[in-house]
Amino acid sequence: MRLLALIVPATALLPYVLAQVQVWGQCGGMAWTGPTTCVAGSSCTLINPYYSQCLPGSQPPTSGLPPTPTTSTITTTTTNSPSCTPSPRGALQPRATGPPIAALDGWAAGSYLQKDRNSDAAILGSFSTRGWLIGSGSLRLINYSGTCILFLYLNILPSATSYKPLAFQQSGTTFNWGFNGPNSTLSTSDGFNTFVTCSGGALYLQTGTDVPSGNCTTTRLQIGQY
Structure with missing residues (x-):
């Protein structure tokens, strides 16, 4: 045989x-x-x-x-401020994990993507307050200290200038984020991967040649720690 x-x-x-x-x-x-x-x-x-x-x-x-959904009774106790009331759905969600995103270039190198404490603006700040993010396509911020809002979307805001403000918001409008190249740098599906940051941390996506006033630099953003 x-x-x-x-x-x-x-x-x-x-x-x-x-x-x-x-x-x-x-x-x-x-x-x-x-x-x-x-x-x-x-x-x-x-x-x-x-x-x-x-x-x-x-x-x-x-x-x-x-997993197959099960029915259970949820009892919650809140110690949050009056402006923050956890929802039953929020109580069901486990704590997520994910990588930070760090700046690679200019004087911003070594700073980290995070949400401004007093607004929805996305900024670059210190390692100690860095954000943790999940997703691809949409990019979402795992809830940060001082709030019970989970998974805010990183959105590109409209602007007449070529530098577009970035913000973390509850509703998503930007779903074309990705990580590309040898450094896994953050970019949009149409190829924009350069960001502008200024003193104080203000952060923009650069799509042309306009520049904000003040002390600013361009940088790429990399997934993971610097």
Whole structure:
């Protein structure tokens, strides 16, 4: 009897490789239709019923699909200020994890993306107050100290100038963020990856040649610590 060896072309494996989600990418959640398998060295971790994320680690692969909903009684006690009232949905959401985003260039190098404490403006600030973010496409800020608002969207605001203000807001309007290049720098799907920051931390996406007044510098933003 002759035994036949089955040879699988390497190209036949490409769909499985291409379907894998990179570290920090979305891999599941309610209504998610994308890939659910993470690249080697990471695992798909449930963040909340609507979002699962590939996180670094050697844990065995897990499904990006949310668990079957169960009914439970939730009792909450709040010590927040009167302006902050946790919702039942917020109580259901586990604490998420994710990487910070750091500036790479100019005198801003080593500062970190975060939300201004007194407005919705996105700014660059110190390591100690850095923000932690999740997602790709939309970029969302994990809740920061002093508020119970979860997962604010990083949005590009309209402006007549080529430098566009950035803000963290409860409703998303910008869904074309990504990380590209050898440094995994933040960019939009149409190729804009340069940011302008000024004294005090004000942060803008640069889409042309206009510059704000004052002491400003251009920088790229990198996922992870500086």
